[in-house]
Amino acid sequence: MGSRRFFSSLILTFALFSVSATSFAQHESSHEKDDMAPHNEDVAHGHGEKKKGFNASEVIFGHIGDSHYWHLFDLNDHPVSLSLPVIIYHPEKGMEFFSASRFEHGHASYNGYHLEHGMKEKIVSEDGAKIIDFSITKNVLSMLISVVLLLWIMTSVAKKYKKNGVMTAPTGFQNALEPVIGFIRDEVAKPNLGYKYMRYMPLLLTIFFFIWINNLLGLIPGGANFTGNIAVTGCLALISFLVMIFSGNKHFWGHLFNPPGVPLGVKFLLVPIEIISLFIKPVALMIRLFANILAGHIVILSVISMIFIFGALSEVAGWGFVPVSLAFSIFMFFLELLVAAIQAFIFTNLTAVFVGQAIEEAHHHDDAHAHHGEVRNEVTGQDYHVSKDEIVA
Amino acid sequence: MELLTPELGLFVWTLVAFLAVFFILRKFAWGPIMTALTERETGIAASIAAADRVRKEMSQMQSENEKLMMQAREESSAMLKEAKETRDRIVAEAKDLAKIEANKIIADAQLQIQQQKMAAITEVKNEIGKLAVDVAEKVLRTQLSTADAQNHYASLLAEEVKLN
Numbered sequence: 001m002g003s004r005r006f007f008s009s010l011i012l013t014f015a016l017f018s019v020s021a022t023s024f025a026q027h028e029s030s031h032e033k034d035d036m037a038p039h040n041e042d043v044a045h046g047h048g049e050k051k052k053g054f055n056a057s058e059v060i061f062g063h064i065g066d067s068h069y070w071h072l073f074d075l076n077d078h079p080v081s082l083s084l085p086v087i088i089y090h091p092e093k094g095m096e097f098f099s100a101s102r103f104e105h106g107h108a109s110y111n112g113y114h115l116e117h118g119m120k121e122k123i124v125s126e127d128g129a130k131i132i133d134f135s136i137t138k139n140v141l142s143m144l145i146s147v148v149l150l151l152w153i154m155t156s157v158a159k160k161y162k163k164n165g166v167m168t169a170p171t172g173f174q175n176a177l178e179p180v181i182g183f184i185r186d187e188v189a190k191p192n193l194g195y196k197y198m199r200y201m202p203l204l205l206t207i208f209f210f211i212w213i214n215n216l217l218g219l220i221p222g223g224a225n226f227t228g229n230i231a232v233t234g235c236l237a238l239i240s241f242l243v244m245i246f247s248g249n250k251h252f253w254g255h256l257f258n259p260p261g262v263p264l265g266v267k268f269l270l271v272p273i274e275i276i277s278l279f280i281k282p283v284a285l286m287i288r289l290f291a292n293i294l295a296g297h298i299v300i301l302s303v304i305s306m307i308f309i310f311g312a313l314s315e316v317a318g319w320g321f322v323p324v325s326l327a328f329s330i331f332m333f334f335l336e337l338l339v340a341a342i343q344a345f346i347f348t349n350l351t352a353v354f355v356g357q358a359i360e361e362a363h364h365h366d367d368a369h370a371h372h373g374e375v376r377n378e379v380t381g382q383d384y385h386v387s388k389d390e391i392v393a
Numbered sequence: 394m395e396l397l398t399p400e401l402g403l404f405v406w407t408l409v410a411f412l413a414v415f416f417i418l419r420k421f422a423w424g425p426i427m428t429a430l431t432e433r434e435t436g437i438a439a440s441i442a443a444a445d446r447v448r449k450e451m452s453q454m455q456s457e458n459e460k461l462m463m464q465a466r467e468e469s470s471a472m473l474k475e476a477k478e479t480r481d482r483i484v485a486e487a488k489d490l491a492k493i494e495a496n497k498i499i500a501d502a503q504l505q506i507q508q509q510k511m512a513a514i515t516e517v518k519n520e521i522g523k524l525a526v527d528v529a530e531k532v533l534r535t536q537l538s539t540a541d542a543q544n545h546y547a548s549l550l551a552e553e554v555k556l557n
Contacts, residue, residue, distance in 0.1 A: 154422035161429035231399030
């Protein structure tokens with residue numbers, strides 16, 4: 001576990017400090033002028049100018065951002081992509097439904113809307129109304145695919161249990177999933193949630209597999225950057241936050257708003273801190289998953305982009321950099337495969353930890369100790385943790 | 394910063410999809426899978442407990458068997474010993490009895506021999522007496538065949554009978 005955490009933190013630091021430090025900063029500074037950055041304008045202007053040089057940050061941000069097209073590849077300077085359905089809610093005009101192909105990749109406006117390419121692709125209403133975009137974007141479509149996959153895999157596995165009976169050895173995908181489900185139950189749910197763990201198992205399993213499968217789908221070349229989108233991680237974090245809030249018991253709220261055994265003066269300091277920490281928990285969940293997956297995507301794309309950056313300098317340098325870039329990106333892919341599972345696990349585990357804190361029973365010390373196999377030496381007051389075959393002071 | 398501002402559309406879609414997945418899977422996947430896993434685990438635990446119990450019983454039975462075997466061995470050796478003793482005793486008794494019997498027979502035989510010897514001796518004595526009487530008769534007959542001899546012997550006898 002230690003090495004995995006190390007790797008994920010390594011990639012995070014690497015991504016955030018080296019890559020984004022350059023490309024991000026570039027973008028932000030250019031954006032802060034409240035003007036289109038030069039390279040972004042290139043996109044709006046068309047392909048003729050753009051092809052002069054390779055713009056890595058444009059490619060990278062094009063990939064990690066959401067889009068109303070599923071871009072597959074460029075053929076003769078023309079993008080080959082699936083146009084996805086656009087659904088817009090206009091406060092006056094109501095719901096609008098049409099294909100993104102009407103925008104012709106931002107060259108045309110349709111029905112009073114046009115596509116704007118900032119750092120993100122965005123539909124803007126020309127009458128300046130605040131519209132809400134419910135389009136089936138690339139991310140939404142990717143998520144729907146993952147949903148179909150999840151439902152199909154999990155229900156077929158569940159059917160297998162019914163068909164083959166309980167006491168037969170698991171086969172096929174059932175065999176692959178069972179240890180994962182067992183791991184979530186034994187390493188995540190039971191230690192954090194205690195005897196009430198069964199109530200939260202469906203939530204934890206859904207969170208874990210939803211994040212994991214979307215992380216993996218995002219790793220497929222051409223895939224969407226779904227879990228590296230802050231709206232997605234925010235939504236998931238909100239769900240786990242709501243679960244935590246609604247399962248909080250009297251003990252939890254009591255300790256939050258009226259910590260026992262604390263002087264009144266300190267209470268004024270402590271309660272706000274406690275309330276802030278309550279809200280920091282889901283925010284940390286949101287940012288952790290978002291940053292990890294986003295960083296992974298950025299690193300892989302950056303490494304691939306290096307081939308073309310060097311290629312733009314000279315063809316020899318471009319070809320010369322291919323093995324280095326490939327080796328590094330293969331390494332990164334493997335790392336991302338790990339990170340995909342680890343981040344799903346961490347999100348699930350922290351959800352379990354937070355919910356566990358919320359449903360923790362009041363401490364009746366003797367009872368609690370008896371429950372956990374802890375024994376208190378009456379003479380010395382020393383706590384011993386007694387497991388099966390060892391005693392740890 | 395645009396990267397950090399969530400889009401409401403994607404947020405709503407995610408929420409809807411996640412909740413749908415959650416409720417569908419809870420009913421059709423997680424429920425059955427978790428119950429199956431729990432059932433299997435309790436089943437396995439029960440079988441292990443049963444196996445353990447059987448093993449304990451087996452070892453208990455084994456020790457009992459061993460005890461029984463030991464007892465049987467002890468019993469058999471005791472029986473053997475007893476049998477040996479009995480045999481020895483019987484043999485000794487038989488020997489004693491035989492000796493007594495033999496002695497009795499010998500004594501009887503000796504008595505009979507003695508008696509027969511005595512009878513034989515008596516007969517021999519009788520025979521000898523008769524023979525002697527016969528011889529004496531014949532001698533007397535020849536000596537006293539004449540009248541003179543008879544007279545002479547009568548006068549001899551008469552002489553011996555002296556009337557005091």
